[in-house]
Amino acid sequence: MLISGHGSNLRALFAACAGPTYPAEIVSVVSDRAEAPGLAYAQAAGTCSAVIAHQSRQAFAAQAEALLRDQRVQLVCLAGFMRVLDAAFVEAWRDRIINIHPSLLPAFPGLHPQSQALAAGVRFTGCTVHFVRREVDTGPIISQAVVPIHPDDDEASLAVRILGVEHRLYPLTVRLIAEGRVRVVADKVEIEGWRAPKIALQNPDSCW
Ligand code: GRF
Numbered sequence: 001m002l003i004s005g006h007g008s009n010l011r012a013l014f015a016a017c018a019g020p021t022y023p024a025e026i027v028s029v030v031s032d033r034a035e036a037p038g039l040a041y042a043q044a045a046g047t048c049s050a051v052i053a054h055q056s057r058q059a060f061a062a063q064a065e066a067l068l069r070d071q072r073v074q075l076v077c078l079a080g081f082m083r084v085l086d087a088a089f090v091e092a093w094r095d096r097i098i099n100i101h102p103s104l105l106p107a108f109p110g111l112h113p114q115s116q117a118l119a120a121g122v123r124f125t126g127c128t129v130h131f132v133r134r135e136v137d138t139g140p141i142i143s144q145a146v147v148p149i150h151p152d153d154d155e156a157s158l159a160v161r162i163l164g165v166e167h168r169l170y171p172l173t174v175r176l177i178a179e180g181r182v183r184v185v186a187d188k189v190e191i192e193g194w195r196a197p198k199i200a201l202q203n204p205d206s207c208w
Helices: 008-017 037-044 057-070 087-092 113-120 155-178
Strands: 028-031 048-051 076-079 097-101 124-131 141-148 182-185 188-191
Touching: 008 037, 008 076, 008 155, 028 037, 028 057, 037 048, 057 087, 076 155, 097 155, 113 124, 113 155, 124 155, 141 155, 141 188, 155 182
Parallel strands: 028 048, 076 097
Antiparallel strands: 097 124, 124 141, 182 188
């Protein structure tokens, strides 16, 4: 996993991996910031962890590449990793790097997606797990979850509500990938055994 900060998604994945039937394990945690709380959590859990300070994109990629190979990493999960990855690194790991973003992409990419959603006045936002491509917050979408916006929301309250859903969506998505049910076809994701929900959501939820 690549992280920069708090690491609540990392903790959610650790919790999922502790389940007896979960088909993946976290073998390595890398942070670009030594003070990232998520890094301390990984260290306490006894997982291989490292700080790779971000000098240049290429230098970071070279060190990350060596570590990922050494640890025989099969899937790179970004969770609150605040750096743009080197384009050659992204290509080398094509369809083996995923990211979670707190909006329904392609809406509201980049920084402060919760504020962007509030400013746009949308009734729903959510979170997205996607394969990573060169451009920030782009790439084939694997999974999404919808989160309602409340009239009294601010950026912080909305972020908390979305995070709670991220903590379910990310482990579910990693499970699907680890089970070999996810493939990219013509830059879109197909998931074996997936069914779309039968009904639509609406907000307000009882106006007729
Ligand atoms: C999450 O909202 C994630 O979607 C975004 O950064 C935040 C990371 O939170 N990319 P945490 O460090 O996992 O708590």
